[in-house]
Amino acid sequence: MNKTYDYIIVGAGSAGCLLANRLSADPNNNVLLIEAGSKDNSIWLHIPVGYFKTMNNPKFDWMYKLEKDKGVNNRRIDWPRGKVLGGSSALNGLLYIRGDKHDYDNWEHLGNKGWGFNDILPYFKKSECQENGKSKYHG
Known part of the structure; x- marks a missing residue:
């Protein structure tokens, strides 16, 4: 195992996984992603009613x-x-x-340039994989 990394990301939640994916897309980056929990290989994590089995279960929940x-x-x-x-x-x-x-448009109106809905919509779409295909508002 490599002991030198350009980036070490602690926590493989949504943000950590996304960041690791983006950084590792550059072959010059050596990225380590650390997660305290287990792999997501339980069937209960991948079906809509599964939260009844995962929430309040110390294997998946703090x-x-x-x-x-x-x-x-x-x-x-x-x-x-x-x-x-x-x-x-x-x-x-x-x-x-x-x-x-x-809400996003209001943030931009308050002075947060680049946070309007039309500015961030491409990033929402990039993070999605719509089962029925891409559309104007979904990726």
Whole structure:
């Protein structure tokens, strides 16, 4: 195993995997991606109802709980966080919801040039693999 790397990425969640993929596309980069959890080879991680078997399962979930909150009768609410290749996105039942167009456009209006919906849409499309094929809004 190589012991010298140009980039070391800690956490193989959505962002870590994406970053490792982009950086390793350059053959001159030597990239190490580290994940505390296991591979994502459980069938429950790859079917929509699988989150019933992965959330609150210490094999895939760090088992965090929020602090007691008066707004929920002083209960401690589960906060599932993925401990598996894919991170917390691996536990979400294959759901993905993009933010609202108006929110992104408002960020740009507030002075964040390049954060308007039309600016970031190509990146959303690049990260998608739509089963029914590409469209104006999906990759």
